[in-house]
Amino acid sequence: MLLHRVSRGLSRVSQNISRVHIGALLVTEKKFYAQQAYASKADYPEAEKAQDWFVDEEEQEIQKLLRKIYSENENEGITPELRELVNKVNSVKDLARVSKLAVKISSELSVQGYPTGYMFKKPLVRVAVTGAAGNIGYSLLPRIASGEMLGYDQPIALHLIEVPQAEKALEGVKMELQDCAFPLLREIITTSDLKTGFKDVDYVILVGGKPRTKGMERKDLLLENAKIFAEQGKALNEYAKKTCLALVVGNPANTNALILSAHAPKIPKENISALMRLDHDRAIAQLAKKLKARVGDIKNVFVLGNHSSTQVPDATHAQLKTGVKVSIPEDWMKNEFIPTVQQRGAAIINARGASSAFSAADATIKHMRDWVLGSDEIVSMAVPSDGSYGVAPGVYCGYPVRCKGNGKYEIVKDFQLSDYVKQKLGESVKELLSEKNAVKSLLK
Ligand code: NAX
Numbered sequence: 001m002l003l004h005r006v007s008r009g010l011s012r013v014s015q016n017i018s019r020v021h022i023g024a025l026l027v028t029e030k031k032f033y034a035q036q037a038y039a040s041k042a043d044y045p046e047a048e049k050a051q052d053w054f055v056d057e058e059e060q061e062i063q064k065l066l067r068k069i070y071s072e073n074e075n076e077g078i079t080p081e082l083r084e085l086v087n088k089v090n091s092v093k094d095l096a097r098v099s100k101l102a103v104k105i106s107s108e109l110s111v112q113g114y115p116t117g118y119m120f121k122k123p124l125v126r127v128a129v130t131g132a133a134g135n136i137g138y139s140l141l142p143r144i145a146s147g148e149m150l151g152y153d154q155p156i157a158l159h160l161i162e163v164p165q166a167e168k169a170l171e172g173v174k175m176e177l178q179d180c181a182f183p184l185l186r187e188i189i190t191t192s193d194l195k196t197g198f199k200d201v202d203y204v205i206l207v208g209g210k211p212r213t214k215g216m217e218r219k220d221l222l223l224e225n226a227k228i229f230a231e232q233g234k235a236l237n238e239y240a241k242k243t244c245l246a247l248v249v250g251n252p253a254n255t256n257a258l259i260l261s262a263h264a265p266k267i268p269k270e271n272i273s274a275l276m277r278l279d280h281d282r283a284i285a286q287l288a289k290k291l292k293a294r295v296g297d298i299k300n301v302f303v304l305g306n307h308s309s310t311q312v313p314d315a316t317h318a319q320l321k322t323g324v325k326v327s328i329p330e331d332w333m334k335n336e337f338i339p340t341v342q343q344r345g346a347a348i349i350n351a352r353g354a355s356s357a358f359s360a361a362d363a364t365i366k367h368m369r370d371w372v373l374g375s376d377e378i379v380s381m382a383v384p385s386d387g388s389y390g391v392a393p394g395v396y397c398g399y400p401v402r403c404k405g406n407g408k409y410e411i412v413k414d415f416q417l418s419d420y421v422k423q424k425l426g427e428s429v430k431e432l433l434s435e436k437n438a439v440k441s442l443l444k
Contacts, residue, residue: 122151122153122154122155123155124155124156124157124186124187125150125154125155125156125157125202125203126156126157126159126199126200126201126202126203127144127149127150127156127157127158127159127201127202127203127204127205128158128159128160128161128197128198128201128203128204128205128240129141129144129158129159129160129161129204129205129207130161130162130197130204130205130206130207130208130232130250131161131162131206131207131208131209131250132160132161132162132170132173132190132207132208133160133162133166133167133169133170133172133173134166134207134208135354135355135357136207136249136357136360136361136364137160137173137207137361138173138357139357139358139360139361139362140205140207140361140364140365141158141160141173141177142176142177142180142182143361143362143365144156144158144365145158145177145180145182145184145185146180146182146184147182147184148365148369149365149368149369149372150203150368150369150372150373151373152184154184155184155185155186156184156185156186157186157187157188157189158177158185158187158188158189159189159191159196159197159198159199159201160173160174160188160189160190160191160197161191161192161194161197161198161208162190162191162192162208163192163208164192167190167192170190171190173190174188174190194231194232194235194239195235195238195239197235198232198235198236198238198239198240199239199240200239200240200241201239201240201241201244202241202243202244202245203244203245203246203247203368203372204236204240204244204245204246204247205246205247205249205364205368206229206232206246206247206248206249206250206256206260207249207250207364208228208250209225209228209229209250209251209256210224210225210228219438221252222252222255222435222438222439223438223439223442225250225251225252225255225256226255226256226259226439226442227442228250228256229248229250229256229257229259229260229263230259230260230262230263230442231263232260232263233259233260233261233262233263233264234263234264236260236263236264236267237263237264237265237266237267240267242266242267243271243407244267244271245271245272245273245368245371245372245407246260246264246267246271246272246273247272247273247274247275247364247367247368247371248260248272248273248274248275249274249275249360249364251307252306252307252308252435253274253275253307253382253396254274254306254307254382254395254396254397254398254432254435255396255432255435255436255438255439256274257272257273257274257382257396258394258395258396258436258439258443259439259442259443260272261384261396262442262443269384270383270384270407270409271407272384272396273367273371273381273382273383273396274307274381274382274396275307275360275363275364275367275381275382276303276307276311276380276381276382276398277363277364277366277367277379277380277381278356278359278360278362278363279303279307279311279313279341279344279380279398280301280302280303280313280363280379280380281359281362281363281366282313282341282344282359283301283302283303283313283315283337283341284298284301286313286337286340286341287301287315287318287328287337290332290337291320291326293320296321297320297321297322298318298319298320298321299318299319299320299321299377299378300317300318300319300378300400300415301313301314301315301317301318302314302378302379302380302398302399302400302412302415303341303380303398304380304389304397304398304399304400304421304425304428305397305398305424305425305428305429305431305432306382306397306398306428306429306431306432306435307382307398308428308431309342309343309346310342310424310427310428310431311341311342311398311428312338312398312421312424312425312428313337313338313341313342314415314417314421315328315333315337316328316333316415316417316418316421317415330418330420334420338424344356366379367379367381370403371403371407371409372405372406372407373405374403374404374405374406375402375403376402377402378400378401378402378412379400379401379402379403380398380399380400380401381398381399381401381403381409382396382397382398382399383396383397383399383401383409383411384396384397385397385399386411388411388413389413389417389422389425390422390425390426391425391429392429392433394436395429395432395433395436396432397429397432399411399412400412400415
C-alpha cells in the first residue's frame, strides 16, 4: 500500500512539476531562467533568502490556489489562478516546494473523490480480475492499468483475486504494477476472499479456473469449474455493483457464464458475457492472410456458437472497408478457414507448450473496451441467446454484435447464414446444451 502511494505520488510530482514549469516558462520566462541559472550555483544564499516569503501565510495562499486549480479548472490551460501561482514561484527551490504542496493537495483531494487533474477527472472505477497471477493475467493487467481498456482518462482500482496458494505470486504481480507507476492506477487490492475481491466492483474479468489435468474427463472439468463459477456468481450477486459488467474468459467460458448468471440474479444476464473475441480476431487474421488484405480493412466476419473446437467462424459476409468486393471460395472456408480457426488454440499449445496468453489478454481488452466504450464494428461476443439464428434460448452463444457503449449491445440479426454454417451452428449449440446438461445440478 505504502509503495503504491509513493509511486502514485511520484507520477503526480512529474505532472505537477511540468504544469507549474510550463506556466512558469510562459508567464515569467526570462525571470525564471535567470533565477534557475543563479540557483544552480553551488552556493546561493541569495536564493535561500528569496525563500523567506514562503512563510506559512504564503503557503496557505498557495494551497488555496492549488485547490482551485485542481478542483475547478485543471483542463483550462493557463488560468488566472495558475498565472498567479506561477508568479509566486520565485526560485527553483520554491518551485520544488510548490510541487511538494501540489502532490499533498492533489492526493488529499483525490481521496475525497475530487477531480485532480487531466488524467484524474472521471470518478474511479473498480476492476476485478480473477486468476490474476496466471499467464493471461500477466499480459492483461498492465494493459488495464495503462488505460488501454477503459480509456486514458479513467482512473482505476484493481482488485486482483487468486486462490490462497497463488497469493505470494500475486504479491509479485502487484509489485510489478507498482513499479510501472501507471498514472491511472490508484489502488491495488490482492485477495483470495471474494467479498473483498468483488466489493463494489464495476467490471469483472473472470480468468481463473481449474485447468484440465491428465486423465480428467471433459465432464469433470465442466463440473469443477462450474462449482467455482457458482461460488463467484453468488459473491458477485452479493457484493458487486448491480450494474457491473462481467466477462468470462476461463473455460468452458460459455457454460461458466451461464452458471455465473444463474447464481447472480440481481445482475442482468446481458451484463454477463463470455470471450469469443480471440476466435473473432483469429478469423480476421486468417482471412486477411488469404486475401492479402490488411486486418483493419476487413469487416463483417464473426464467430458463432461455443468457444470450443465446434465454434463456427463465418467469413461468408466479409467485406473490405475499401469497398473492394470479396469473394470467399466455399471449399476454402469449409476445409481450411473454419478448421484452422477452430484448432488455432491447440496449434498454439503444440507449438509453444503453453496455451495462448497475450493474444487472449489482447482479445479481453478489446472485448471490454468495445462493450464499455462502444464501437461501430461488428464483433463476436458470447451473450444470452434470444433465439436469433435459430439458437435455443438459455445458453450463452457466440453472436455477431454491435456494442453501443455502457454495456449495451445488439445482436446483429440480418445475416443470411448458409446451409453449411447453419448445420455447423446447430452442432455447436448441441454441444452448449450438453454442457448445460452436465452442470444442471448447479443451475437450480
Ligand atoms: P493459468 O493456469 O496460467 O492461470 C489461471 C490462474 O487462475 C492461476 O493463477 C490459478 O491459481 C487461478 N485460479 C484457479 N482457480 C481460481 C479461483 N477459484 N479463483 C481465482 N483464481 C483461480 O491459465 P491461463 O493461461 O491464464 O488461462 C486461464 C483460463 O483462460 C483457462 O481456463 C483457459 O482455458 C482460458 N482461456 C480462454 C480463452 C478464451 O478465448 N475464452 C483463450 C485463452 C485461454 O485458453
